[in-house]
Amino acid sequence: MATAATAQLPRRPADRAVIWAVLALSAMGVIAVYSAISFLAETKSGGDTERFLFRHLLRVGLALGVVGVMSLVNYRWLARLSKVALIGSLGLLVAVQALGAVTNGAQRWLELGPISFQPSDLAKVALVLHVAVLLARKQDYIGDVTRGFVPLLVWIAPTVLLIGMEDLSTAAVLSMTMGAMLFVGRVKVLHMAAVGLAGLILAVGFLASSPQRAARMEAWTGIELFASNNEAVEISGADENYQADQARIAIAMGGLTGVGPGKSVQRDFLPAPYNDFILAIIAEEYGLVGALLVLFVFVWILGRGFLRVARGAPDPLGLFLATGLTTAVVLGGFVNAMVTCGLLPVTGLAMPFVSYGGTSMLATGAMVGILLNVSRHATS
Numbered sequence: 261m262a263t264a265a266t267a268q269l270p271r272r273p274a275d276r277a278v279i280w281a282v283l284a285l286s287a288m289g290v291i292a293v294y295s296a297i298s299f300l301a302e303t304k305s306g307g308d309t310e311r312f313l314f315r316h317l318l319r320v321g322l323a324l325g326v327v328g329v330m331s332l333v334n335y336r337w338l339a340r341l342s343k344v345a346l347i348g349s350l351g352l353l354v355a356v357q358a359l360g361a362v363t364n365g366a367q368r369w370l371e372l373g374p375i376s377f378q379p380s381d382l383a384k385v386a387l388v389l390h391v392a393v394l395l396a397r398k399q400d401y402i403g404d405v406t407r408g409f410v411p412l413l414v415w416i417a418p419t420v421l422l423i424g425m426e427d428l429s430t431a432a433v434l435s436m437t438m439g440a441m442l443f444v445g446r447v448k449v450l451h452m453a454a455v456g457l458a459g460l461i462l463a464v465g466f467l468a469s470s471p472q473r474a475a476r477m478e479a480w481t482g483i484e485l486f487a488s489n490n491e492a493v494e495i496s497g498a499d500e501n502y503q504a505d506q507a508r509i510a511i512a513m514g515g516l517t518g519v520g521p522g523k524s525v526q527r528d529f530l531p532a533p534y535n536d537f538i539l540a541i542i543a544e545e546y547g548l549v550g551a552l553l554v555l556f557v558f559v560w561i562l563g564r565g566f567l568r569v570a571r572g573a574p575d576p577l578g579l580f581l582a583t584g585l586t587t588a589v590v591l592g593g594f595v596n597a598m599v600t601c602g603l604l605p606v607t608g609l610a611m612p613f614v615s616y617g618g619t620s621m622l623a624t625g626a627m628v629g630i631l632l633n634v635s636r637h638a639t640s
Contacts, residue, residue, distance in 0.1 A: 274331050275635035277564045281557050282327060282613055282628055286320050288542070288554060289614035295522045296533040296541045297616065312534075316616050323613070323625035330629025331636065338630065339577055342389035346415060349386045352379035353422035368426050380423045380430050381623035384437075387419045388588060388627070391438060392580035395445035399576060402446050409451045412442070420459070428466055429607030433591045435459060441584040444570075503537070506530045507600050510540040511551070518547035534616040536608055539600040551597075554614065558593040562586060569631060572638030585631045589624060 290313075297312045330338075356370055356379055369376045394412050395402070402408040416438050424431030435456075442452055510526035513519060524544045527533040533541050543551040565586025573579040589612050596611040598604040610617045612624040 272636050272638060274632040275564055275569060275638075278561060278569075278628065278632060278635065279327075281561050281564070282324070284557050285554070285613035286324065288557075289538070289611075289616075290317065290320060291521070292538050292542050292545075292614065293534050293616045295524055295545060296527045296538060298527060312616075319616075319618055319621050320613075323621040326622055326625035327629040327632065330626050331632035333629075333633060335578065335581060335630055335633045335637070338389060339393045339581075342386060342393050345386040346383070346390045346419070349379060349383035350418060350422065353383055353419070355379070357422070357425065377619040378427075380427050381619045383419055383423060384430070384434055384588060385623050385626050385630075387415065387434065388437065388441070388581070388584040389630075390415055391441055392577055392584055395441065395447075395580045396576040399446070403448055405451065409447060412447070413455065417455075421462075424463070424466055427608075428463065429595065429609045432463070433588065433595055433609065436591055437584055437588045440587040441580055444583045445580055503531055503606050504602050507537050507540040508602055510537075510544040511601070514544040514547040514551075516547045517549055518543070518545045521545055532608075535610055536596070536606070536615070537600055538611055538615045539597050542614075543600075554611075555593070555597060558590050562590045565590070565631060569635045569638060573634055574637050574639050578634045578637060582631055582634045585627045585634075589627055589631075592624070 293316050294309065294313050297309055297316075352370060356368065359370065368378050368380065370379060391412060394415070398408045398411070420431050420435055420438070423434065439452060439456070443449075506526055506529045510524070510530065513525065519525075522545070524533075524541050526544055527541055530537045530540060539551055539554065542554060546553075565582055570579050570582035570586070573582055592609060592612045593614075595604060595607065596609050596615070599607050599609070610620045613621065615621075
């Protein structure tokens with residue numbers, strides 16, 4: 261339990277390095293999205309790129325507003341609501357399976373009138389919060405399977421499973437985030453390895469049961485891994501190769517310094533240049549230098565989140581939160597970059613603060629805001 265001294269309102273300013281990093285990513289994202297959005301604007305609004313730019317600016321503004329608000333809310337107070345938030349998120353994930361809207365072959369969205377959102381983004385934040393609470397509470401007997409590990413698994417397993425049914429990439433990133441938190445929380449490696457093996461077997465089952473997912477994996481490896489005569493698999497596989505090939509062409513055309521701002525050619529060929537493949541547009545227009553600059557900002561957030569915020573956290577809860585939140589944000593950026601470079605199969609995962617997005621950007625804003633709040637309580 262926090263002492264009266266540690267429970268006081270924050271006395272330190274939030275970590276300015278993280279703030280500047282988020283602002284830099286947002287600024288680079290606005291410029292890249294404005295360039296990449298031309299094809300979408302041409303096909304859906306008669307070439308009105310300003311309409312989509314304004315929509316993106318609004319979402320960026322809302323996300324930065326969420327960062328500011330959450331950075332002022334004491335993370336210990338948020339921790340008290342973590343269980344309720346996670347139960348609500350699980351309910352929404354179940355609702356997606358029954359009532360969710362299907363987009364691009366995936367049933368990930370809930371629609372409430374004119375508003376649509378992905379519950380998986382909300383569940384990701386809630387799970388990190390609640391697992392941090394449980395880890396802090398169970399440190400005295402964390403090595404005990406029944407009292408320490410199983411109660412954690414009771415919340416992690418259904419959340420990851422429900423997300424993975426329609427969004428395997430988000431489930432994988434969330435699983436790795438949980439792994440980092442459990443490792444820092446002194447959970448036995450043997451326990452984590454056993455669950456990891458079970459999760460890997462389950463992931464293979466998810467791949468085999470979905471023609472679209474199987475096609476993505478086969479297109480990436482170039483090997484027929486899952487026996488199927490389904491024509492949809494072959495068509496999808498060709499589409500996935502097309503996306504990956506166009507992304508690599510964009511990177512190759514950019515060279516070291518790029519073709520120049522607004523001069524991308526591949527934005528007219530990539531299916532989602534403003535979202536999943538935004539880094540390809542940055543690499544084409546600003547070259548390897550521009551792409552590495554984006555990745556450096558994520559590395560900077562990683563360093564500050566681990567070495568400054570987590571190490572300086574005043575209590576175990578702050579340590580586990582900083583570890584999980586930093587891992588989730590940075591992994592999202594790295595996985596998106598690896599997909600663009602062809603190091604991972606096409607996933608549909610947005611790059612935090614850079615890609616054109618809605619729910620994911622707000623959820624990322626909440627995670628960064630909580631991280632900043634932990635930094636305001638830091639002791640060093």
